[in-house]
Amino acid sequence: MYPGAVRVRGRVHEAGGGVYRIRLQDDREIEASLRGRLKQQRRTGSRVVIGDIVTVGSSGDAWTIESVEERSTELVRRGRGGRAPKLLAANLDKAFMVVSAKNPDATVQLIDRLLMLGEASGMQSILVINKLDAPGAPEVEAIFAPMYQTVGYEVLSVSAETGVGVELLCQRMCEGTSTLIGPSGVGKSSLLNAVDPELELRTGELSRKTQTGRHTTVSSRIISLACGGLVADTPGFGDVALWGVAPEEIAACFPEFAGPSELCRFRGCTHVHEPDCGVRAALEAGDIFDSRYQSYLTARVEAEEAR
Numbered sequence: 001m002y003p004g005a006v007r008v009r010g011r012v013h014e015a016g017g018g019v020y021r022i023r024l025q026d027d028r029e030i031e032a033s034l035r036g037r038l039k040q041q042r043r044t045g046s047r048v049v050i051g052d053i054v055t056v057g058s059s060g061d062a063w064t065i066e067s068v069e070e071r072s073t074e075l076v077r078r079g080r081g082g083r084a085p086k087l088l089a090a091n092l093d094k095a096f097m098v099v100s101a102k103n104p105d106a107t108v109q110l111i112d113r114l115l116m117l118g119e120a121s122g123m124q125s126i127l128v129i130n131k132l133d134a135p136g137a138p139e140v141e142a143i144f145a146p147m148y149q150t151v152g153y154e155v156l157s158v159s160a161e162t163g164v165g166v167e168l169l170c171q172r173m174c175e176g177t178s179t180l181i182g183p184s185g186v187g188k189s190s191l192l193n194a195v196d197p198e199l200e201l202r203t204g205e206l207s208r209k210t211q212t213g214r215h216t217t218v219s220s221r222i223i224s225l226a227c228g229g230l231v232a233d234t235p236g237f238g239d240v241a242l243w244g245v246a247p248e249e250i251a252a253c254f255p256e257f258a259g260p261s262e263l264c265r266f267r268g269c270t271h272v273h274e275p276d277c278g279v280r281a282a283l284e285a286g287d288i289f290d291s292r293y294q295s296y297l298t299a300r301v302e303a304e305e306a307r
């Protein structure tokens with residue numbers, strides 16, 4: 001350090017093209033680049049992402065990120081082709097897992113994948129079922145909402161179009177730091193606009209043929225809501241898959257397995273073939289949903305293949 005140099009802590013709100021937009025502790029917003037040493041680390045996977053708490057230094061008008069603090073949560077998903085992991089965001093404590101009841105239609109497979117991703121990332125997940133106004137949506141909502149409440153998740157049924165449920169969503173978003181996650185076209189950006197109309201985020205048309213989105217949001221960024229909450233808008237992802245989760249860790253991504261698995265005869269029971277398995281007993285008794293158990297089996301097979 002030399003006279004005139006400053007070092008400040010801040011949080012990365014946006015990252016792209018080697019430029020990082022950072023909100024400093026004193027609420028100033030600056031742009032910084034990565035220091036050479038950190039650029040090298042970036043190649044080995046520990047790159048700087050939105051949500052990271054960093055120390056930036058300035059010795060004039062240029063800011064550089066000098067260090068990155070240890071992360072409390074990491075949102076990681078599998079990269080294209082199932083190879084390298086992709087770190088999406090850090091230090092977010094809540095995830096709004098957004099699906100639309102209709103157009104595109106939600107499925108239990110999709111919802112389970114999103115919830116597994118949240119559990120594996122160490123974030124608290126809230127399931128958001130959007131487009132409640134669409135024809136046929138209330139029927140879908142009437143199946144999924146009670147189902148996932150039984151599993152133990154908070155479920156918010158909303159419509160960005162009519163504003164139904166948006167007040168409660170807003171209340172949840174105003175607490176702490178969170179992110180919206182879900183496929184393209186389900187209305188993540190529309191919901192943020194409904195919560196805070198001044199944001200004027202771009203939203204997209206659905207493909208007429210497939211009723212899916214067209215990746216309107218192209219990069220993740222953290223938005224400061226007027227109420228004080230921080231929320232990340234992320235591009236929708238089609239391929240929601242877990243990365244780096246070992247087969248034996250998958251059960252922990254299903255909160256309703258915890259109690260029943262205490263009754264398994266064998267320690268380290270996979271809940272697939274062992275005798276006297278508490279999880280399968282709960283399944284047979286109807287205390288665990290068939291579709292959830294199927295999602296568990298599918299995720300285990302995928303994790304085995306990725307090993």
Ligand SMILES: Nc1nc2c(ncn2[C@@H]2O[C@H](COP(=O)(O)OP(=O)(O)OP(=O)(O)O)[C@@H](O)[C@H]2O)c(=O)[nH]1
Pocket residue numbers: 130131132133134158159160161162182183184185186187188189190191202203204205206213214215216217218234235236237
């Ligand atoms: N009927 C209805 N349409 C909605 C609702 N919310 C969003 N939409 C429409 O769904 C389309 C996609 O909305 P976006 O907000 O761009 O979706 P997104 O999840 O941000 O999509 P990506 O940025 O591509 O990941 C737009 O045409 C919206 O107008 C809703 O509550 N009801």
Ligand SMILES: [Mg+2]
Pocket residue numbers: 188189190202203216217233234235236
């Ligand atoms: Mg969007």
Ligand SMILES: [Zn+2]
Pocket residue numbers: 261264269270271272274276277278279280
């Ligand atoms: Zn078992």
